[in-house]
Amino acid sequence: MMIYLDNNATTPLDPRVKERMKPFLEEEFGNAASNHAFGWKAKDAITWARGKVASLLNVKIDEIYFTSGATESNHLVIQGVVLHCLFRGEIDQCHIITSNVEHKCVLGAFERAQQLGAQVTILEADSEGCISAEQVEQALRPETRLVSLMYANNEVGSINPIAEIARLCRENSVLFHTDAAQAVGKLDLELEHVDYLSLSAHKFNGPKGVGALYCCTRAKEKLEVLMPGGGQEDGLRSGTVNVAAVVGLGAAAEIAKNKSHRKEIAVLTEKLLCGIRKHCPDVQLNGPKENRLLGNLNLTFPNVEVDDLEMELDEIAYSNSSACSSGQKQGSYVLKALGLSDDLAKRSLRLGVGTFTQEKDIDNALKLFENL
Incomplete structure (x- = not known):
């Protein structure tokens, strides 16, 4: 049986979330935009979910907008700001900043922004994958409109x-x-001074294909709408809302606010790292040694061949890089940005411990590492 240790890529759906979603997959099928009892029930469910997400983030309920996930939310902001400048004839005064270790969708949005005429600065992360406030301050210009940086790195766990x-x-x-x-x-x-935040439900035991954008009230007017249409989500994101998925996001947010899962994840992650170091003393931990993302381990095995890694650990579900890039037969661009050679990047893997990881999963995984 496969051992699932890829929770940075996606997490299992919490059974409690599934139960919350179930009525809206079956009998409660109304369109939230419809003006009758079926629609009102759907609208009430969406409002409930919006409140749960707002509560988790500690922001106002009317500052939460539902999307298909963080990728869409990222594009809504980055391209929205750039198009706002473009449509006002100010593209030559549009400078935006990001880093070289962002998710592929952010880097893609910045590439598109540059094609539209925006000026782009890409900051270089340090050896642990972090960007400092000093770097941002030095990069700011009078024409800088937006800075976009990830809260925590999906590959190396830097915060x-x-x-x-x-x-x-x-x-x-x-x-x-x-x-x-x-x-x-x-x-x-x-988030006191954050204008926009992107999230995906499936990263914290919610359903795939749904996420949200936090957009503070003062910043909404700086976004150009990418998909005009029926005016859903206060006009920011048109399209019929997936009620069941949104309810799932709300349920996952409600559960996540409890924080009860965090201590166990930290304990199991430490056990996994210590066990691997026992069997593989030369293993290198990529990213910060302390203050790293909960459950994340990114490891390089400098004296183990790539084929041996794949063969000996074939019963473990893990990633070689971001899930969006893992199908590519090359080392992670994030690890290369941190200074690893292409050869060492290929000898690296990411393990992600999650809410439903059990101690027996760690014990079974460590037995496989004995063979490296």
């Missing part, structure tokens, strides 16, 4: 000083966005 960077941006009248797909439900977020 950026988001509160400090967001405060710096607010002081300089620059919009700040964070892709918090990995952080929501795992970290206590500081």
Whole structure:
């Protein structure tokens, strides 16, 4: 039986979340935009879910907008800000900032922004995968419109000083966005000066294909709508809302606020790391040694051949890089940005411990590492 240790890629659906969703997959099928009893029930369910997400993030309920996930939310912000400048004839005064270790969708959005005429600065992360407030401050220009940096890195678990960077941006009248797909439900977020935040439900035991964008009231007017249509989500994101999925997101947010799962994840992660180090003394931990993302381990095995890694660990579900890039037969661009050679990057893997990981999973996985 496979041992699932890839919770940074996706997490199992919590049975309690599934139960909340079930009525809206069966008898409660109304369209939330319909003006009758079926629609009203759907609308009430969406409002309930919106409140749960807002409560988890400690923001206002009317600042939560449902999307298909963090990728869409990221594009809504990055392309939305750039198009806002473009449509007003200000694209030559549109400078945006990100880093070289962001998720592929953010880097893709910045590439598109550059094609549209925006000026782009890509900051280089340090050897642990972090970006400092000092780097951002040095990169700011009078024409800087947006800074977009992930809260926690999906591959190496580094956590950026988001509160400090967001405060710096607010002081300089620059919009700040964070892709918090990995952080929501795992970290206590500081969002006082954050203008936009992206999240995905499936990263914290909710359903796939649904997420949200936190957009503070003052920043909404700076976004150009990417998909005009029926005016759903207060006009920011048109399209019939997937009620069942949104309810699932709300249920997952309600459970995540409890935080009860965090201690057990931390204990099991430490046990896994210590056990691997016992069997493989030369293993290298990529990213920060302390203050790293809950449940995340990114490891390099410098003296183990790639084929041996794949063969000996074939009963473990893990990733070689981001799930969106893992199908590519090459080393992780994030690890290369941290200074690893292509050869060492290929000898690396990411393990993710989650809410439903059990101690027996760790014990069974460690037996396989004995053979490396």
